Amino acid sequence: MNQVEPWVVLSFSSIIFMIGFTGILIRKNILVILMCIELMLNAVNLTFVTYSTLLQDMAGQMSVFFIITVAAAESAVGLALVIAMFRTLRSVSTEEIQLLRE
C-alpha cells in the first residue's frame, strides 16, 4: 500500500473545510473569518484536484483555476467591506455588528 486511498484525501480536504467552517462559528475577528473562508475554498480546490486526478479528467483542475481567481476577487471585496466597516465602527469584531436583529 504505497498509495493513499482517495477517500482519505477527500476526507482530509473536508477536515480542512470543517475547520474553516468552525472558524466562522467561533472567531469574532472578521479578518480571521475571511481567512477561514479561504480555507474552505482551498479544501474545495483540493477536492476538485483529487477528483480530477482520480477521474483522469481536466475539468477539476480547470475549475480550481477559476476558483482561485474568484477567491482572490472575493477576498478583495471582502477586505474592502471590512475596511469600510472599520471606518464607521472602528472595529472588526462581529460583536459590533448586531445592530440589525430580530
Next chain:
Amino acid sequence: MESLTTIRPELLTLSSEQFSALMPYFWVFGATVLAILAAVMRSLSPKWPVITVVLTGLVGAIVSVAGLLGKEPVALFNGMMVSDNYTHFFSLIFLISGVVTVFASIRYLDNEAMQHPEYYLLVLFSALGMMLMASSLNLIVIFIALELMSLAVYILVGYRRTDRRSNEAAVKYFVLGSGASAVLLYGAALLYGSTGSIGIRGILDFVRANPAALSPTFTLGAWLVIIGFLFKVAAVPFHMWMPDVYEGAPTPVTGFMATGLKAAAFAAFLRVFVSTGYGAGLTTAIQTHLHDILWMSAVLTMLFGNLVALTQTNLKRMLAYSSIAHTGYLLVGMIAGPHSEQGYAPLMTYLVAYAVMNLGAFVVLSILATRDDGGLNLHDFSGLSRRHPWLAFAMAVFLFSLAGIPPTAGFAAKYILFYSAVQANEILLVVISVLCSAISVYYYLRVLVYMYMRDPVGTQTRSPVSVWSAIAVAAMVAATLQIGVMPARVVYAAKKAITSI
C-alpha cells in the same frame, strides 16, 4: 494511446445564431464598459451620461431578448451555456428589475448624497451575473456567475458606506454568502467527483445512464449545491442572513435583491434541480427524502416568514420576512413541479408576479425613504393616502397582490401555484400554505390600515416623487393588475420556457 485534442479552434468562433444569442450579454457588458468610460471622463457630469448608457444597455438587452423569444435553443461555448426560452424568460425578469432599480435609485441616491456611477455599474454587473446564472449549463460557470452577481450585490448592500447598518448588512451578507458559496462549490466538486462531469448536461446524462450507481457523494454533492441556492433564496433554515441584509441595504438594492437575485437563484436552482434528476432517475428513497426535506423546509419557511413578519414594524424588514415567506410558496411550486401537469411553470409565473409586485413595493419605499433609509416605520405611513394618494393606491395594489387578493398578480400566480400543488396531490402542504398566506394578510393589511385609515402623525412632508420612480411604479401597478386579470400569457411563456430546458 490516442492523443489528446485539447485545442479546438472551432470553439472560438461564433456562428451568427450564437452571436445574436449573445447579444443581450453584449448589450449589458458593452453598456458597462461605456459607462465606465463615461464615468471617468471628468468633463462630463457623471450622472446623466452614465444613467443613459446604463438604461440604454438594459433596454437594448431587453429588446434583443425579446427578439430571441421563441427561437430554438442555441448552445454556446461548448455547451457551457445555452440560450433558450428559459434563459430569456429569466433574463427579462432580471433586466426589468434592473431597469426598475435604476429608475428607483436616481432620486434615492441624490437623497442619500451618493450619486456615484459605480452604483449603476454594479447593478449592471449583477444583472449580467444573474443572466449568466440562468443560462449557464456548467456548475463552474454558474459559480462564477453567482459570484459576479453576489460580489456586486455585496458592494451595493454596503453602499451607504457611512451608515452602520449598511456596513453591517454588507459584512454579514458577505461572510455568510461566501460561506454558502463555498458550500455550493463543495457540492459541485462532489458532483463532479461522482459523475465525472462538471456540466449539467453531463451530470444529467450520467444520472440517466446509471440510475443505480448514484453514490452518497453524488447525493451529498447535489444537495450541497441545492443548499447554496436555498441560501440565496433564503429558505429556512438557510434564511438567517436575509432580514438583516434586507434591512441594512439601500432600499432600491433591497428591491433588486428581493426580485432579481431571488429569481436568479431560482433560475439556477431549477436548472440544477431538474438536471440532477429530481423525478428523472433518482432512487425512490432519495426522492422521498428529498421531497420530505423540501416539504419541511417549505412549511418552515412559510411559517417562519409569516409569523415573524407579523411582529415587524419596519416595513423593509417586514418585507424581508415576507420575502422569506414567499420563498416558501415558491418551494411549494418546487415540490409540486415534477408531479403536476404544468410542471414548474406555475413557480415561474409566481416569480414573475412576485418580482413585479415586490419591485413596485420597494420603489414606493425608495420614494418614501428619508435620508439614511429612515421613515420606513409603520407609523410613518400614517395617512399616506392623504399625502400621496396615488402612491398609496399603488402601494395598496402591491400589498393586496403580496397578500394574494384578487384581482392582482399575486392572487393569480399564488393560486395557480397552489392549484398545481393540488394536482400533485400535496393537499396538506397546500392547506398549510393557504393558512400561512392567511396570516400574511394581516400584516399586509396593517400597512393599509396605516395608509388609509389613520390620520397622519406629526408634520410629515410630502416626499418628492421623481418622474422615473413614478414611471416605474405606474408600470408595476399596470403589470400587477394585468397579470392579475390575464395570467394566461405569463403561464404560457413560463411553460414554454421550462419545456425548453
Next chain:
Amino acid sequence: MELSPVFFYVFGALAIACALMVVLAKSPVTSAFSLILVFFAFAAIYAMLGAHLIAALQIIVYAGAIMVLFVFVIMLLDVTRDTGEAGKPHPILMALSVLAAMSLLAVFVWAFKNTGTPAILGPFTTEAITAAGGNTQVVSELMFSEYILPFELTSVLLLGAIIGTVAIAKRQMSAARKGGGK
C-alpha cells in the same frame, strides 16, 4: 492515486495543524501566517497529485497575492493585537460548534467511504498529459478553447470586483461628485 503516503501525511498533518492555528491563534497576524503555511502544504499536495500549474498558482496567487492583501489590511487597520477580539465565545457554544462541524465531517467521511471509484475515466491520464506537453500546456490549451467562457467571465468578475472595491473602499467621495450630475 500516485500519491506517496508519507508525503501526503506529512503535508496533510501540517495543513491541519496550521489550519487549526488559523482558527485558534489569538493574533490575526499569526492566523495569516499559519494560513500561508496551509497554502504551501496544499501546493505540495497539488503538485503530488499532478496538478503542477495549480500548485504554482496556489503559491503565486494565494500565498503571494491574497495573503499579502490580508496582511496589508491587518496592518492598515492596525488590528495586530486582538483589537477586534473582545473575548472568546461561550465554551458551550464553542463545543456545540465543534460538535456540529464534527458531525458534518462524519457525514462527509461516511459518504466518501461508501462511494466506490467511478467507473468512467477520462482521457487525461498522466501519460496522456505528459504526451500532450505536460499539465501546464494542457490546462492552457483548455483554458483558451473549451473554457473560454469561464475565463472571460472571470475577467468580467475581476472588473466588477475592482469597481466594487474602489467604490466601497475609497476614503471619501470627492466633494465635487457629491451632487452628481445636476
Next chain:
Amino acid sequence: MAWLDSHLLTATVFLPFVWSLAGLLIPSGTEGGKTSLKIWALLGSLLTLAISVLIYQRYIPAGPEFQLTETVAWLPVFGISYSLGMDGLSLWLIMLTTFLMPIAILGSFNAVEQRLKEYYFLLLSLETGMIGAFVATDLFLFYVFWEAMLIPMYFLIGIWGGKERIYATMKFFLYTMVGSLLMLVAIFYLAYQHKVQFGTYSMQVLDLYKLTLGGGTFSSPQSVMFLAFALAFSIKVPLFPLHTWLPDAHVQAPTAGSVILAAILLKMGGYGFMRFAFPLFPEGVAYYQLTFMVLGTIAIVYGAWVAMVQPDIKKLVAYSSVSHMGYVILGLFSLNAVAATGAYYQMLNHGISTGALFLLVGMIYERRHTREISHFGGISRVMPLFAVAFLIITLSSVALPGTNGFIGEFLILLGSWKANPVLTAIAALGVIFGAVYMLWMFQRVMFGPVTHKENEGLKDLSAREIAVLVPLIIAVFAMGIFPNFFFQKLEPSIERFLARSIPGGAAVTQVVDPVTSSVQLVMKGN
C-alpha cells in the same frame, strides 16, 4: 339581441365599475363637484338596476339551467374560464343587489362628506364584485369575485367607519379570507378530480356537478370538501359560532356599508351553499345535515337572545341578522322544496328588512351621532314619519304575516318540521324572541316621554330619506303578499338544487311517512 343576450351579464357586472372609474375624473373639490359626484354614482347604480330588469325579463324559468351565458377561455390549461350565467337563484339576488345599491347610495348622500370620490368608487366596485359572484359559473371566477369584493368593503369600513373601525375591518377581512382559503383548496381538488374522472381540468360548475366523489364518513372527500366550502359560507352567513365578526363590522361600518354588508354580502354565504356546497357534495350535506341544522337553530335562538341585551341599535340589528340567517341555514339543510324556497326567500327578506333597518339607524345616527338605545326615547313623537317607517320595518323583521319576513320564516319552519320537528320547535322560539328584542328596542327608542333634551328638536324625515325608504317599504309588503311573483322564476332552480343536493338525486318529492300516506291517499281521492 343575441349579442346583447350573450353580453348582458358582463355588462351588468362591469357597468358599475367602469362607471365609477369614469367618476374618478369628476373634480370633487367644490360643492358642485361633490354633488355631481353623488348624482353620478346614483345614476350609475340606477342604470345597473335598469339593466338588471332586462335580465329579469330575459330569464325564462322553463329554459335551460343557466341562461344569458357567456364563456371566454381564461386559463384553459387549468380549466379556468371566464364564464357567466344565471338562473333563478342568481336572478333575485342580482335584483336585490341592484335594487339596494341606489338606495344605499342615496342613503349616504348626507352621511359621507369626506373622500367622496373614493367612497363612491368603492361602493360601485363593490357592486361589481357582488353581481359578479352571483353570476359566475366558474368556481375560480366565483372565488375571484368573492375575494375581490372584500377589498372595497375593507376600505369602506376602515375609512368611513366608527371609532373601532380598524379592528372591525381587519376582523371582517381576516375572518372571511381565512374561511374562504380552504374552500379554494377544495375547488382545486375538484378541478383535479375532474381531470381524473373526465380527462380535462374544469372549474365549470355544471361539469363539477357530474363528479362522483366518495362520501359518508368523516374523512371521505365529500365530507371534507363540504366542510371546507361550508366554512367559507358559514362565516359569510354568518353561522353561529363564526358570527363574531358581524357585530363589529356592522357597528363600525358606515350606513351604506352596513346596508350592503347585511343585505347582500351575507347572502353570498347562502347563495354559495345553494349553488356550490350542496349540489357538489350531496353526501357531505347528508353527513353534516344534523350538525348544521343544530347550529342554525342555535344561531336563531342565540342571536335573538344576545340581540335582546345589546345597548347599541346597530349591534342589536347585527345580532338579529345572526338570528335571521340561522333560519336560512335551517331551511337549506332541511332539504325540501318548501324549506329551501323559504330559505332563499328569507335571504331576500333579510336583505330588504335589515337593509332598511340599517338605513333607519343611519338616519337617526346622522341626527344624533349616537346609536345607544338609552340615548333615545320618545322619538315617535318627535319624528312620527320616522316612527311609521321604523315600525313597518320592525314588523317585517319580526315576521308579521303580510310582510315579507313571514313568508320566509313560515316556509322554512314548515319545511324543516318535516326534516326535524324538535329543532323546528326550538327554532320557532325565535319567533317569540324576535318579537321580544325588536319590540323592546322599538319601545325604548320610540316610546315613552322624550327623556333627552337633544332629542327634542330632531327633524323628521326629509324628502330624500322618504325616497330612500318608500321603495323598501313597498318591497316589504309586495314580497309579503305576492311571493308567487318571486317563486315563479325561482322554482325550477330550486328543484334542480334539490335534485342535486339529495343523495340519490331523484327524491325531490316530499318523503311521506307510511302512516300518513294512507291519509293523504284518501285526501287525494277526493
Next chain:
Amino acid sequence: MLALIALLPLIGFAINGLWYVAVQAPPGGKKAGATVSGVIATTAIGGSFVLSLLVFLRLKGMPAEARVIEQVVFDWMTIGDFNLEMVFRADPLSSIFTLFITGVATLIHLYSIGYMGHDATPGKFFAYLNLFSFSMLMLVLGGSLPILFLGWEGVGLCSYLLIGYWYADMDKASAGKKAFIVNRIGDFGFLLGMFMIYDKFGTLDLLALRDTVLQSSSAGLLLAADLTAITTICILLFVGCMGKSAQIPLYVWLPDAMAGPTPVSALIHAATMVTSGIYLVARLNFMYSLSPTALTVVAVVGVVTAFFAATIALVQRDIKKVLAYSTVSQLGYMFLGCGVGAYSAGVSHVITHAFFKALLFLGAGSVIHGMHEEQDIMKMGGLKSKMKWTYLTFAAGWLAIAGIPPFSGFFSKDEILWRSFSAEHGSFLFWLLGAVTAVMTAFYMTRLFSLTFLGSPRFKEQGEHHGHSTHPDGHHEHGHGGAVHESPMTMVFPLQVLAVLSVIGGFMAIPHMSWLDHWLEPVIPVDHGVAAGVAPAMEWVLMALSVAGAAAGIFFAFKLYADLAKVEKLKQRWAGVHKLLENKWYVDELYEALFVRPIYTLSVALWKGFDTAVIDRVVLGFGRVSEWSGQTVRVVQTGSIHLYAFVLLIGIIATAGYLLYGLA
C-alpha cells in the same frame, strides 16, 4: 264579495293611514279631523257589515249542506306540491262571526268618533281600528290556516298598536309590547300545530283538512299514532288560543291591555279578538272531537281560568281591570264549553259576551270619559243620576253577565254549565267550579255596578268643564277636570243598541230550540248526547241552582257594598287573601322571576360570557398565538453572524444527514 268584506276596512285603513302620514304626522301638520277620519272608518266597517249581512242571507238561502261561499283571490304561495291560495270562505260559522264582528265593530267605530274626538292623531287611531277589523275578518273568513294566521297575527299587531296608542306613557307602551309577546308565545304553538298538520295531512286548507280528517276517521284509517298526533296538534293549537284568548298561563297580557283607549278594550279585548281562540277551536272541532285528551285540556284550562280570573276580579279597583278579568273569566267559560264538546254553546257565549261585554266596556268608557279619565271605582259612585243612559245600558250589561234570565248571558252561560256537567267529556267538578265562578261573577259585577252608579259620589266635582287638551300626551294628563257629564250621542247610541242586543241576544240560542245550533250544524255537528247516568231533569235543577247562585251573589254584593266601612273591616280580616288577590296571585312577578329575569341574565351571560369571552377570545387567540409565536421565533434572529452560520451548518447536517439516511 267576500274579499270585499275584509278589504273595505283595509281601504279605510289605507285612506286614514295615508292621511295620517301625509297630513297629521309631518311636523307642523294639522292635528285634527277626528270626525272625518271616524266617518271614513265607520263607513268602511259599516259597509262590511252590510256585506256580511248579504253574505249571511245568501247562505241562508242555500241548502244547509251546501252553505259555503268561496272566493279565491290569488295564489299566495306555490312551491311544488305545496299550494296556498289566498282564499276566503264563508260558511255558517264564519258568517255568524263576521256578522257580529262587523256589527259590534261598526258600533264601536261610531262610539270612537265621540270618544276620540279630541285626539291629536285620529287618522292613526281609526286607521288602526280599521286595520284591526280587516285582520279580524281575515281571521274568520280565511279559508286556510295560514290566512287565518295572518289575521291572527294581524289582530295581535293592532292590539299592540292600540294598547300602546298613548305611547308617551312607558307603562302603556310596555303593556302593548307585553300583549304582543305573550301572543307570540301562543302563536309559537299555533305555528307548530300548523306545521304538524301539514306534515300529517298534507294540507293547510281548512275545508280539505276537515274532509281528510273526517273521511279517514270514518274509514278507520287513523291509527293510534295518528290520534296521538292529532292530540298534539290540538294542544299546540290550543296554546295559540291560550295566548290570543287569554287563558292560563298566558292570560297576563289582557288586564294590562286595558291601557289602551276604552273603545279598543271593548272591541278588541272583549268582543272580538280575544274570542278568536274559541273560533279556532270551534272551527277545528272535527279534530278536537277526535282527541279526548285535548278536549280535557281545553276544558280544564277553561274552567280554571274562569275561576281564577273571577277571584282576581273580586277585589280590583280599576273599572277596566274588573272588566278585563271578567273577560278572562268569561273566555274561560267559552273554552269550558268547547272543552266538553259543546262548541256551539261556546260560540253562542262568544256572541252574547260580545254584546254585553262590549256594552260594559263602552259604558265604562262613557263613565271614564264623563269622569275625565278617572278609572278607580272607589272614586266614583252615584253616577246614576248624572249619566242616565250610561247607567241604564250598563245595568242591562250587568244583568246579562250575571246570568239573570232572560238576559242574553243567562242562556249561553247556562248551556255551558249544563253541558259541562252532562256531556260525555263533562264532569261534576267542571260544573261546580263553573257555578262558583258564576256566583263570583254576579258578585263582582254587582260590586262594580254598585260602586260606580249607586250610593253617593266619592269624588269632588270642580267648577267648569275644561276643554280637553290637544296635547298628544294630554289625554290622561288633565286628570279630574270639569263636571261629570253624560257622553255625546255618538257614544250613547251604540250603548243603546248593544243594550238591546244584550237583552235579547240570548234568544237565538235557547236550549233545546237553539237557532244557532241549527245554523252551525253544517260546521259543528249537533251533539246533545248526555253522558250515561245523568238524568235529563238535572238540567232544570242545575239551572235553578245557578240562577239562585247568581241572585245570591248579587244580593250579597249589594249588601256588602252599601256600607264601605264594612268592606274595609272585611278586608282587614282577610288581609292576606285580599293582598294575594289584589296582586293577582303574583303571577306577573312569578313570570318575571321564572322567565324574564333568567332569560335576560342568560342573554347577558351569553353575550359577555360566550360571544366575547369565548368565541372572540378563540378567534383573537389565533391571532395572538400567531403573534406570540412570531415574537418567540424572531428571537432567533439575534443579529449574530455566528449564530446565523451555526444554523446554516445545522441545516446542512440535518438535511444532508436525512438525505443520506435514505441511501444507507
